[in-house]
Amino acid sequence: MVRIYLLVLKIINVAIFFWLFLIFFNSIFHFDEVITTADNELVILAFFGAIRNIFSYIIFGGGMIIAFACAILLGFYNNYIYRLIDVFFRRYLTSWFSFDVEHIQELLGNDTFELQDLGLQHIPTLIMGETEVLFNDLYLFIFQVLIVVSIIYAIRAFYSSDPKHSLVAAGAIMLMIIIPLMVEGLRSMMSLINIHITYLDEMVNPIDPSLDQIPLDDFFAFMASPIISFAIISYIYLEIAFQINYTNTVTKPSLERSDRLEAQLDILSRESYFVTANIDKIKQEAKEKIQEMESEQKEGIAIGKFFAKTGKRFSYVKEMIEKKKLEEEEKKLVTAASKTRRLGRYVDRLFREDSEARDTLTASSSSPRSRNLLTSTLFNFTYRLGLLLIISFIIIHPHWFLGSILHLPPAITESVAIYSPEIIIIILGPIMLLFPVISKLISFIKHRNLIIRLQQEGRIKEILASVGDYVKKEELETPIEEEAKEIATEST
Amino acid sequence: MFLSQSLKKFRYQFNPNNILFLWFNILKKFKEKKWWSYILGGKGRTLILFAVFFLTAGFAFVNYFLIFFAVLLLFSTIISLPIFYYKMNVEELRVHRELEKEKVFKDDFVHVKVVIENIGRNSFDFIEIRDSYNPQLFRLILGENFISTRIGPKSTIKFSYVLEPRVRGEYALGPLSVIVKDRLGFNSVERIVPDSVTDILIYPPYEDIKRIEILGSKRSLQLNYGVQRSKQKGLGSEFYGMRKYVFGDQFRLIDWKASARSQTLIVKEYESERDVTVMIIVDSSDTMAGGAIENTKFEYAIRACMLLTKVALTRRDNVGVFTFSDKKNLNFLKPDGGEEHFYQVLDFVARIKPQGKCKFIEAMDHFTKRFQKRSLIFLISDLEANPKDISQAIKKLVPFNHSIIVINPFSPWFEIHEIDLSSTDKGLAEAISEEMMEHILTIRHGLRNLGINLITCGPDDMMNQVLSNYMEAKKKGKAY
Numbered sequence: 006m007v008r009i010y011l012l013v014l015k016i017i018n019v020a021i022f023f024w025l026f027l028i029f030f031n032s033i034f035h036f037d038e039v040i041t042t043a044d045n046e047l048v049i050l051a052f053f054g055a056i057r058n059i060f061s062y063i064i065f066g067g068g069m070i071i072a073f074a075c076a077i078l079l080g081f082y083n084n085y086i087y088r089l090i091d092v093f094f095r096r097y098l099t100s101w102f103s104f105d106v107e108h109i110q111e112l113l114g115n116d117t118f119e120l121q122d123l124g125l126q127h128i129p130t131l132i133m134g135e136t137e138v139l140f141n142d143l144y145l146f147i148f149q150v151l152i153v154v155s156i157i158y159a160i161r162a163f164y165s166s167d168p169k170h171s172l173v174a175a176g177a178i179m180l181m182i183i184i185p186l187m188v189e190g191l192r193s194m195m196s197l198i199n200i201h202i203t204y205l206d207e208m209v210n211p212i213d214p215s216l217d218q219i220p221l222d223d224f225f226a227f228m229a230s231p232i233i234s235f236a237i238i239s240y241i242y243l244e245i246a247f248q249i250n251y252t253n254t255v256t257k258p259s260l261e262r263s264d265r266l267e268a269q270l271d272i273l274s275r276e277s278y279f280v281t282a283n284i285d286k287i288k289q290e291a292k293e294k295i296q297e298m299e300s301e302q303k304e305g306i307a308i309g310k311f312f313a314k315t316g317k318r319f320s321y322v323k324e325m326i327e328k329k330k331l332e333e334e335e336k337k338l339v340t341a342a343s344k345t346r347r348l349g350r351y352v353d354r355l356f357r358e359d360s361e362a363r364d365t366l367t368a369s370s371s372s373p374r375s376r377n378l379l380t381s382t383l384f385n386f387t388y389r390l391g392l393l394l395i396i397s398f399i400i401i402h403p404h405w406f407l408g409s410i411l412h413l414p415p416a417i418t419e420s421v422a423i424y425s426p427e428i429i430i431i432i433l434g435p436i437m438l439l440f441p442v443i444s445k446l447i448s449f450i451k452h453r454n455l456i457i458r459l460q461q462e463g464r465i466k467e468i469l470a471s472v473g474d475y476v477k478k479e480e481l482e483t484p485i486e487e488e489a490k491e492i493a494t495e496s497t
Numbered sequence: 498m499f500l501s502q503s504l505k506k507f508r509y510q511f512n513p514n515n516i517l518f519l520w521f522n523i524l525k526k527f528k529e530k531k532w533w534s535y536i537l538g539g540k541g542r543t544l545i546l547f548a549v550f551f552l553t554a555g556f557a558f559v560n561y562f563l564i565f566f567a568v569l570l571l572f573s574t575i576i577s578l579p580i581f582y583y584k585m586n587v588e589e590l591r592v593h594r595e596l597e598k599e600k601v602f603k604d605d606f607v608h609v610k611v612v613i614e615n616i617g618r619n620s621f622d623f624i625e626i627r628d629s630y631n632p633q634l635f636r637l638i639l640g641e642n643f644i645s646t647r648i649g650p651k652s653t654i655k656f657s658y659v660l661e662p663r664v665r666g667e668y669a670l671g672p673l674s675v676i677v678k679d680r681l682g683f684n685s686v687e688r689i690v691p692d693s694v695t696d697i698l699i700y701p702p703y704e705d706i707k708r709i710e711i712l713g714s715k716r717s718l719q720l721n722y723g724v725q726r727s728k729q730k731g732l733g734s735e736f737y738g739m740r741k742y743v744f745g746d747q748f749r750l751i752d753w754k755a756s757a758r759s760q761t762l763i764v765k766e767y768e769s770e771r772d773v774t775v776m777i778i779v780d781s782s783d784t785m786a787g788g789a790i791e792n793t794k795f796e797y798a799i800r801a802c803m804l805l806t807k808v809a810l811t812r813r814d815n816v817g818v819f820t821f822s823d824k825k826n827l828n829f830l831k832p833d834g835g836e837e838h839f840y841q842v843l844d845f846v847a848r849i850k851p852q853g854k855c856k857f858i859e860a861m862d863h864f865t866k867r868f869q870k871r872s873l874i875f876l877i878s879d880l881e882a883n884p885k886d887i888s889q890a891i892k893k894l895v896p897f898n899h900s901i902i903v904i905n906p907f908s909p910w911f912e913i914h915e916i917d918l919s920s921t922d923k924g925l926a927e928a929i930s931e932e933m934m935e936h937i938l939t940i941r942h943g944l945r946n947l948g949i950n951l952i953t954c955g956p957d958d959m960m961n962q963v964l965s966n967y968m969e970a971k972k973k974g975k976a977y
Contacts, residue, residue, distance in 0.1 A: 365657035
């Protein structure tokens with residue numbers, strides 16, 4: 006049941022991600038502006054085409070240089086060889102590379118240029134031209150990469166329950182907003198100092214202008230705007246990802262533990278019966294093995310021999326190691342078998358005597374119920390989101406907060422500074438600090454009340470005794486013989 | 498009464514110093530630049546980093562969308578903090594451990610149950626309970642010693658695991674630690690449950706005793722075990738039989754007539770109901786703890802002591818134990834008989850730890866002051882002390898007319914437990930064993946002058962040597 010609940014949560018989150026995507030591409034981001042280049046070519050194709058061309062020019066030019074260099078170094082460079090290399094590269098190898106003639110003409114600024122005229126002197130110009138194209142496309146290409154990353158991580162989040170994946174998925178979408186803003190900011194900064202970079206100026210801004218037009222004065226209009234809805238849905242997506250992670254962390258270990266322990270107990274009972282039935286055989290096998298190994302040793306192990314110091318020199322370490330080897334062999338068979346049998350017997354007895362032992366071992370009762378989880382998730386999610394929206398609105402609207410709640414004079418509330426975004430910091434800082442301070446106060450008051458209550462009840466000494474050495478504990482004398490006897494009886 | 502008991506039992510009790518301690522720790526963490534760990538968990542910190550990045554970007558590009566989103570992220574980490582502290586009444590979370598038994602034989606199993614009870618009205622969304630044990634001393638056989646779960650109000654959760662003690666002795670199990678987190682893992686508090694350490698006494702392995710019991714029940718050791726009568730020479734005793742003379746028999750027991758008839762020395766044997774007092778003196782100095790932790794000389798000595806006690810008590814002898822190292826570690830259990838006494842010996846030896854320097858002379862002085870009765874003494878020691886001191890110490894026992902047998906576990910045989918030794922280690926081991934052998938031979942020579950036999954043994958034959966020497970001593974009627 007818990008697993009189904011988890012699956013449902015994951016499906017909901019995937020649906021939210023899909024919704025997020027829809028809002029993003031419909032209201033915030035103009036995807037059509039980043040999917041094609043200025044030449045109406047798909048960005049991906051143009052980007053990889055530019056990379057391919059750069060490598061082609063490098064290989065073509067490099068090959069030519071190497072061929073000429075080899076001819077010169079080997080000493081048979083003359084007119085004929087020059088022509089041979091030149092013709093080979095211009096007429097045959099160019100056709101192998103499938104260069105786009107029109108593109109080359111465009112890069113070289115020569116409409117009459119033919120592929121057969123391609124020479125070593127053109128290569129640097131072409132590489133530079135392609136690099137420029139590549140950089141122009143790179144900006145657009147980043148958006149495509151971010152979209153792919155976002156989708157991949159959203160899928161991974163569905164499978165792994167790790168909020169890290171959801172953070173990356175949402176972060177990638179946010180980066181698609183931040184990057185054009187950065188470009189726009191840089192452009193504005195440059196224009197302030199009268200510097201105009203063509204490359205920068207040509208970069209498209211796929212962000213919808215509505216991103217800067219958030220209705221700040223009306224709470225409902227504010228909440229209803231697609232931009233703020235997008236922010237809220239992004240947050241909900243992350244919040245649910247964390248809730249999924251919580252549900253998974255709380256339930257998965259218990260479920261896995263239960264399955265694992267059940268499997269272990271099953272194997273143990275089977276092995277235990279097998280060992281009990283075959284113990285004599287196992288012992289016999291072990292004995293035979295040891296005898297086999299012992300017969301290989303010409304001389305036995307005896308400490309007397311070591312002390313006698315007569316006859317062939319006794320190597321203590323050699324004997325010791327041989328003996329250990331024998332023990333290892335014995336251990337492998339008999340000890341393992343014996344332990345399995347004993348453990349099997351012990352577990353049988355434990356389950357007979359302690360009715361809840363099986364449940365506690367598998368911790369099957371510790372797994373939370375899906376109903377409880379659902380209720381707590383809904384409650385937690387609702388109050389967190391509600392509170393967050395209110396607080397965020399207050400922080401985003403310092404004018405309203407300072408005027409209506411704090412009743413500050415109009416000289417302040419109507420000042421220019423109030424309408425600048427930096428004023429948010431003035432409210433953000435104190436409100437943020439309020440939460441840890443309140444929580445510490447709660448903690449302090451609760452603990453103080455507890456101490457007072459305990460002091461009133463006169464039990465503080467007793468409690469301190471359990472914490473430290475405030476009161477010396479009285480040692481109880483118990484008849485150890487009876488206890489030990491009992492244990493020995495159990496053990497046998 | 499119930500509340501008082503439960504408060505004593507449950508570990509989340511309060512110490513007024515905790516407040517000071519808490520603030521002290523906060524200040525300390527501020528100094529260590531770890532102050533945020535008091536507020537945020539790992540996930541919270543990640544989210545804060547994201548938020549700060551978006552907030553900076555929002556201010557830099559004057560974008561309210563990014564500022565709004567950053568504020569949402571920022572507050573999501575701390576918004577639950579007051580409620581977390583309000584609901585987190587750790588005092589209401591009572592955790593304790595239930596041991597199936599607090600005394601257990603080595604290689605036996607012990608079932609450890611941890612009970613977590615939430616007596617409060619609030620649920621704990623996320624708790625992690627971990628029960629600690631020393632993996633060198635215990636082996637986890639079944640189950641797990643930790644749990645991560647949610648606990649509702651007025652409910653109880655139990656989990657358990659099975660441990661196998663690996664080493665004899667008195668050891669601690671615990672403490673229990675509790676980590677309470679908020680449901681999203683942004684905030685957490687870790688507490689060690691006070692007074693959650695339980696002592697567990699591990700007896701030596703019962704295997705040897707069990708084997709003897711099985712043999713005894715089968716009556717396969719007719720002469721060695723299961724025979725209740727003790728043979729004893731002397732006037733007024735009941736005639737038992739005749740046998741050939743063996744070296745060490747008293748001349749007055751020789752039956753000259755029978756000897757003349759058979760042309761070989763024959764001695765008469767008597768039996769009596771009189772008890773022999775067997776004193777087992779075990780060296781508990783730190784040198785006895787050498788080798789693999791589970792198979793030290795001391796562990797073998799304790800096993801030998803248990804075995805000898807069991808056999809001697811079954812033969813209606815009285816058994817006492819004395820363990821010694823330095824002045825601080827002299828433990829004496831007075832000799833007694835009966836089946837009950839076996840468990841006293843068991844409990845006594847289970848608590849002894851090998852520690853301190855071996856002070857033979859002081860130990861024997863102490864022993865002779867405590868015990869003077871003529872008895873059969875088994876002294877089990879690796880004899881890693883000055884030979885002169887050893888001879889001098891054992892000399893102190895001679896005037897009391899004890900029959901003394903020195904069992905010497907030969908150190909190198911016990912201490913080398915690795916199979917794959919490098920050539921350097923092998924050379925070193927050879928050299929050490931040669932030196933040790935010379936040392937033992939010197940002591941043996943000194944003891945032989947006192948008429949005391951020194952038996953050197955390895956791990957394989959130690960039990961046999963102890964048993965056979967006891968049987969031999971009984972046969973010869975020593976220490977009556």
